Amino acid sequence: MNVKQETPQRTGLPEDWFRRPAVARIDNFLTGGCDNYFPDRHLAGLLMDSAPWLPDMVKINQRHRSHAVTTLARDLGITQFMDLGCGLPSGWDKKRQCHDPALTYEAARSVHEDARVVYVDNDLLVCAHANFSMAEDLSTAAVQADVRKIDELLDAPGLRDFDRGQPIAVLVHDLLPWVSDKEAEAAVAALREWLPAGSAISITHACTDMAPEVMQELVDRYAEAGITYRPRSLEEIQAFLGPWSALPPGIVPTAQWRARHRNIHRMPSAAHSFAYAAVITEALSASP
Numbered sequence: 001m002n003v004k005q006e007t008p009q010r011t012g013l014p015e016d017w018f019r020r021p022a023v024a025r026i027d028n029f030l031t032g033g034c035d036n037y038f039p040d041r042h043l044a045g046l047l048m049d050s051a052p053w054l055p056d057m058v059k060i061n062q063r064h065r066s067h068a069v070t071t072l073a074r075d076l077g078i079t080q081f082m083d084l085g086c087g088l089p090s091g092w093d094k095k096r097q098c099h100d101p102a103l104t105y106e107a108a109r110s111v112h113e114d115a116r117v118v119y120v121d122n123d124l125l126v127c128a129h130a131n132f133s134m135a136e137d138l139s140t141a142a143v144q145a146d147v148r149k150i151d152e153l154l155d156a157p158g159l160r161d162f163d164r165g166q167p168i169a170v171l172v173h174d175l176l177p178w179v180s181d182k183e184a185e186a187a188v189a190a191l192r193e194w195l196p197a198g199s200a201i202s203i204t205h206a207c208t209d210m211a212p213e214v215m216q217e218l219v220d221r222y223a224e225a226g227i228t229y230r231p232r233s234l235e236e237i238q239a240f241l242g243p244w245s246a247l248p249p250g251i252v253p254t255a256q257w258r259a260r261h262r263n264i265h266r267m268p269s270a271a272h273s274f275a276y277a278a279v280i281t282e283a284l285s286a287s288p
């Protein structure tokens with residue numbers, strides 16, 4: 001029996017599932033996880049040849065998640081969260097008996113114990129993990145949907161649990177570099193339109209400004225593996241924010257975003273962000 005050919009049919013997974021690297025599994029490998037296959041580890045190795053700091057970059061981005069969620073929940077009073085392109089869950093810290101860094105629902109619940117969270121990703125392994133880890137929790141849901149089809153995504157039944165009369169925070173962390181300029185712009189514009197008053201969008205985005213040549217090597221290596229990667233300049237990222245404005249401190253390297261208020265242990269060197277972070281909200285019109 002040819003195991004390699006039989007496996008996808010036996011599992012019901014797509015034909016090329018074990019042969020093509022996937023972004024979520026690469027991040028999982030880079031942060032010490034075990035939900036990855038040989039093609040993911042192989043590409044991660046090539047990427048690290050160009051950018052030895054890549055695991056730090058991914059860790060900084062993941063640690064920013066709990067910081068941003070806690071801030072949105074505490075400072076803006078938001079109780080509903082959508083984690084768009086949520087990725088695989090971070091590892092379990094046996095000593096502290098929690099995920100490290102905290103998952104979106106853990107960070108949100110640390111402030112509002114009845115916080116509602118919807119995870120969205122187009123990778124079925126990611127959605128399976130999200131469903132598995134939250135199976136006993138009725139205030140969370142996982143939706144398999146593609147941000148490139150944003151109207152379909154926003155119409156998904158899993159999103160109907162949100163109370164659209166109340167603010168919602170959407171995390172768009174390290175998602176836009178995996179779609180085209182047009183798709184990214186359309187997605188953020190549709191979110192701005194769909195979100196109720198008082199909502200916020202938290203964005204992180206890989207940037208070409210800090211290490212342009214190395215970033216180009218990463219783009220090339222991903223392209224050789226069939227993955228389109230688009231880190232962007234600060235100006236290009238800023239353009240996605242549209243008419244909404246960034247809360248202080250504006251759009252800054254991820255590790256510097258409200259760094260003094262961060263309660264995160266074991267943060268890699270801030271110089272390894274290689275990405276920008278911002279939380280944007282609808283600008284309030286001046287009172288008459």
Ligand SMILES: C[S@@+](CC[C@H](N)C(=O)[O-])C[C@H]1O[C@@H](n2cnc3c(N)ncnc32)[C@H](O)[C@@H]1O
Nearest residue numbers: 024085086087121122123146147148173174178
């Ligand atoms: C680099 S990971 C980031 C994960 C997480 N947001 C974080 O910041 O750690 C990008 C995630 O976006 C998902 N993704 C990529 N393209 C997508 C698309 N078109 N629609 C929805 N999810 C997508 C991937 O499956 C992956 O889980």
